Amino acid sequence: MKDGTLVVAGMATLSAGTYxxxxxxxxYxxxxxxxxxxxRISFPPRAARLLEAAAVVLLAxxxxxxxxxxGHGFSGFARPAGVLVAxxxxxxxxxxxxxxxxxxxVTAVARLLGVP
Amino acid sequence: MSSIWRTLERGVxxxxxxxxxxxxxxxxxxxxxxxxxxxxxxxxxxxxxAAQSVLVLAGASEFLFIGIVAAGGSPxxxxxxxxxxxxxxxxxxxxxxxxxxxxxxxxxxxxHLMNDESVVFALGQDDPARKRAAYWTCGLxxxxxxxxxxxxxxxxxxxxxxxxxxxxxxxxPAVILALIVPDLRNRMTLRAALxxxxxxxxxxxxLPAGLPVLLALAxxxxxxxxxSGAAP
Numbered sequence: 001m002k003d004g005t006l007v008v009a010g011m012a013t014l015s016a017g018t019y020x021x022x023x024x025x026x027x028y029x030x031x032x033x034x035x036x037x038x039x040r041i042s043f044p045p046r047a048a049r050l051l052e053a054a055a056v057v058l059l060a061x062x063x064x065x066x067x068x069x070x071g072h073g074f075s076g077f078a079r080p081a082g083v084l085v086a087x088x089x090x091x092x093x094x095x096x097x098x099x100x101x102x103x104x105x106v107t108a109v110a111r112l113l114g115v116p
Numbered sequence: 117m118s119s120i121w122r123t124l125e126r127g128v129x130x131x132x133x134x135x136x137x138x139x140x141x142x143x144x145x146x147x148x149x150x151x152x153x154x155x156x157x158x159x160x161x162x163x164x165x166a167a168q169s170v171l172v173l174a175g176a177s178e179f180l181f182i183g184i185v186a187a188g189g190s191p192x193x194x195x196x197x198x199x200x201x202x203x204x205x206x207x208x209x210x211x212x213x214x215x216x217x218x219x220x221x222x223x224x225x226x227x228h229l230m231n232d233e234s235v236v237f238a239l240g241q242d243d244p245a246r247k248r249a250a251y252w253t254c255g256l257x258x259x260x261x262x263x264x265x266x267x268x269x270x271x272x273x274x275x276x277x278x279x280x281x282x283x284x285x286x287x288x289p290a291v292i293l294a295l296i297v298p299d300l301r302n303r304m305t306l307r308a309a310l311x312x313x314x315x316x317x318x319x320x321x322x323l324p325a326g327l328p329v330l331l332a333l334a335x336x337x338x339x340x341x342x343x344s345g346a347a348p
Contacts (some may be wrong), residue, residue: 003191006190006192007164007185007191008327009166009191009192010181010185010190010191010192010195011164011171011191011194011195012167012193013182013192013196013199014168014172014177014178014181014198014199014202015168015171015172016179016195017195017199017202018172018173018174018177018199018202018205019198019227019228020200021199021202021203021204021205021206022205022208022209022211022227022228022230023209024206024209024211025205025208025209025210025211025212026120026210026214026227027169027208027209028166028209028210032314033218043197044194046232048204048207049339050336050340051203051204052204052282052299053208053304053305053308053339054200054201054203054306054333054336055176055200055201055204056296056299056300056305056308056309056311057308057311057332057333057335057336058192058197058200058201058312058329058330058333059180059292059295059296060296060300060309060310060312060313060331060332061312061315061316061328061329062180062184062288062289062292062316062329063181063289063293063296063313064313064314064317065187065290065316065317065320065328065342066183066315066319067118067138067286067289068188068287068293068317069317069320069326071304072320072321072322073321075215077288077335078286079283079285079286079289082283082286082290083289083290083293085244085292085298086286086289086290086293086294087290087297090294091138091178091297091299095149096143096294097194098144098145098292099290099294100287100290101287102149102280102290103283103287103289103290104283104284104286104287104290105283106283106286107283107285107286108282108283109283110283111280111281111283112281113238114299
């Protein structure tokens with residue numbers, strides 16, 4: 001870990017920000033429910049869908065970069081091979097534990113066989 | 117708190133709810149195990165996943181934070197990316213009927229217990245008392261199982277030294293992939309995710325660590341520009 005203080009600042013930001021999201025949704029629901037005779041207030045579905053998609057896009061980019069790159073270059077074939085097998089298993093609805101252990105096993109065996 | 121247990125015991129489906137919540141918490145613990153192990157093998161001390169699992173209590177964002185910082189990205193940029201992932205808690209708060217998260221000081225804790233699992237369980241119940249019971253049961257279960265799994269995983273991970281030989285570096289992307297596969301079954305989301313992944317990969321050789329993942333957000337514009345009535 002490079003800079004402990006900065007990591008703590010990042011953790012504090014993420015914790016506080018997440019709590020603020022958890023709190024503010026309820027706050028609006030509470031305020032509006034009195035004024036509009038408890039009419040159901042819902043978040044615009046289109047905005048909710050975009051928010052959800054943004055989260056998935058970020059995580060997918062993280063999967064791609066951690067699977068395929070190391071520093072600024074290519075990670076080698078063993079790691080993406082393990083992740084690919086995990087992806088196929090997950091798509092076929094294999095149990096979570098099977099998916100994760102398969103990724104590690106495939107990568108370990110590939111390295112044992114001399115695949116970079 | 118005792119009234120919650122009475123509600124659960126009284127309900128005919130109380131037992132089924134407890135079993136479902138228990139299984140969900142067990143699954144959360146397994147993800148927590150891999151989270152702790154991955155964080156430590158990525159170079160973080162045990163207290164980082166331990167503190168985050170209690171204070172943030174939202175798995176995907178914690179994985180994202182660890183991933184960006186481990187790659188050499190700025191912790192503040194990683195925190196902002198994590199907050200974007202956690203923005204879904206705002207519509208969650210809107211969807212929950214008033215009172216489910218508790219009243220008075222209890223609401224401070226009840227608010228913290230808001231996560232994917234507790235909200236799904238609460239919305240799945242019929243009457244307000246049972247919604248509240250389901251929310252708190254599942255929420256408290258996750259509050260115990262997620263940090264518990266993360267700390268145990270971190271301790272196990274600390275004992276392993278040659279992470280490459282065991283293929284542990286492949287676990288991190290595999291865990292996240294397993295978590296987002298249900299979302300990727302939506303064709304529009306899949307298209308945006310693939311575009312985002314491609315952007316991040318193309319940017320990796322040229323940009324400082326951590327930024328390529330954030331740049332992937334440009335792919336969301338594909339969805340924003342699509343007509344709202346577009347079939348998924």
